[in-house]
Amino acid sequence: MVYASPGTDASTDPDIDKNIRMFEQGHLPNPIASDSSDKSKGKLGQKTLRRLAQNREAARKSRLRKKAYVQQLENSRLKLNQLEQELQHARQQGIIISTSDDQCRSTSENGALIFNMEYTRWLGEQNKLINELRAAVHSHAGDDDLQSIVNTIMVHNEEFFRLKGVAAKADALHVLSGTWRTPLERCFLWLGGFRPSELLKLLANQLEPLTEQQLASLCNRQQSSQEAEEALSQRMEIIQHSLAETIASQLGRAGAGSSGNAADHTAAALRKIGTMESLLQQADDLRLQSLQQMQRVLTTRQSARALLLVSDYFSRLRALSSLWISRPHSKCVDIDTVVTDP
Known part of the structure; x- marks a missing residue:
């Protein structure tokens, strides 16, 4: 029987996915199928179902954590590259000026x-x-x-x-x-x-x-x-x-x-x-x-x-x-038409 704690990344274990599919199709994994008692099979099946559900939830959370961590690393890498480019640009300006x-x-x-x-x-x-x-x-x-x-x-x-x-x-x-x-x-x-x-x-x-x-x-x-x-x-x-x-x-x-x-x-x-x-x-x-x-x-x-x-x-x-800089410039206003004092 395969068990993964909630903090374990079970998303990459093929045995868990195989057991989940077999259980959903009405078949128990081989270690469980060898049990001779129907009653014990039922109890063991409920425990297995519970544990498989826990493993599935743990795997889902682990995948989400991995995805968020990878995204965070990617954002940090982009920011670092941007800072390095700005620093390199500033150094190049300093070199050009100093020469x-x-x-x-x-x-x-x-x-x-x-x-x-x-x-x-x-x-x-x-x-x-x-x-x-x-x-x-x-x-x-x-x-x-x-x-x-x-x-x-x-x-x-x-x-x-x-x-x-x-x-x-x-x-x-x-x-x-x-x-x-x-x-x-x-x-x-x-x-x-x-x-x-x-x-x-x-x-x-x-x-x-x-x-x-x-x-x-x-x-x-x-x-x-x-x-x-x-x-x-x-x-x-x-x-x-x-x-x-x-x-x-x-x-x-x-x-x-x-x-x-x-x-x-x-x-x-x-x-x-x-x-x-x-x-x-x-x-x-x-x-x-x-x-x-x-x-x-x-x-x-x-x-x-x-x-x-x-x-x-x-x-x-x-x-x-900032609002003034980002204002729309689609329409030109004639100052003579605006300043009209009746």
């Missing part, structure tokens, strides 16, 4: 590529932490558990600003342009990120209930952040205006044939672009200080809800941007 004569371009483009990949990884981890925080808030977790998750998210945000600082040293213009974000997010960028005053305004309006002291502290911080933003924006405008004048002066002297003056003006223009890196770092410091001030003013549960509000805000921007 050129412009070593600065190699550092800049490789730094931008690494930052884009690091931001994608960081955003995935951020979403996991936000989902964990949301589940803890909805399940009414204790303050200690919430505080632990909030602290982890704050440290994760600090890691993001560190990554931006490293990327800005390699290519400040890439970080300022915001090409690593979605198109709609880029419409709201200020010096490579969000405006701290807008973030504090969002919390003051949406986060309830707040005490008068908390509301006054957030409003004061919002006002001071707005003043700092205006100062940095003015400095950026001065740099851009000076850079435009430097480039224009090079055009005027182009026919003079003075290579020395041209080189000096080019060096001056590059220094002005380098100054943008300092402004970007100051803007990120202001953003980080606003997040830290928010945590100091609010309670643990309010800080958790505030982080969820901020995350939902940027998630909606990314979702709207």
Whole structure:
């Protein structure tokens, strides 16, 4: 008699399949057919039927487990091949760039590529932490558990600003342009990120209930952040205006044939672009200080809800941007027919 435990893969045993077919046709296997007692045959037949049914169910489950495991291996293999191709492509780009004569371009483009990949990884981890925080808030977790998750998210945000600082040293213009974000997010960028005053305004309006002291502290911080933003924006405008004048002066002297003056003006223009890196770092410091001030003013549960509000805000921007990109383009709209004020 053949018996397979539920954890045994019996799907490949031909004797079990043969016994099952013989039993269904009214014939017992040879060891059972040799029994001389009809009564014992009946009891043994019932046991055999039961065991064969168990073996059949075990074999079915084993086949399902095998199929799922093979499918999982195949998916993992495809993902691994895709990652290897992306890594190989990135290495090829680095080799092509590094073999050129412009070593600065190699550092800049490789730094931008690494930052884009690091931001994608960081955003995935951020979403996991936000989902964990949301589940803890909805399940009414204790303050200690919430505080632990909030602290982890704050440290994760600090890691993001560190990554931006490293990327800005390699290519400040890439970080300022915001090409690593979605198109709609880029419409709201200020010096490579969000405006701290807008973030504090969002919390003051949406986060309830707040005490008068908390509301006054957030409003004061919002006002001071707005003043700092205006100062940095003015400095950026001065740099851009000076850079435009430097480039224009090079055009005027182009026919003079003075290579020395041209080189000096080019060096001056590059220094002005380098100054943008300092402004970007100051803007990120202001953003980080606003997040830290928010945590100091609010309670643990309010800080958790505030982080969820901020995350939902940027998630909606990314979702709207995806919808805009994937919108149908089958019909062209004439702007003259749309803008009709009766």
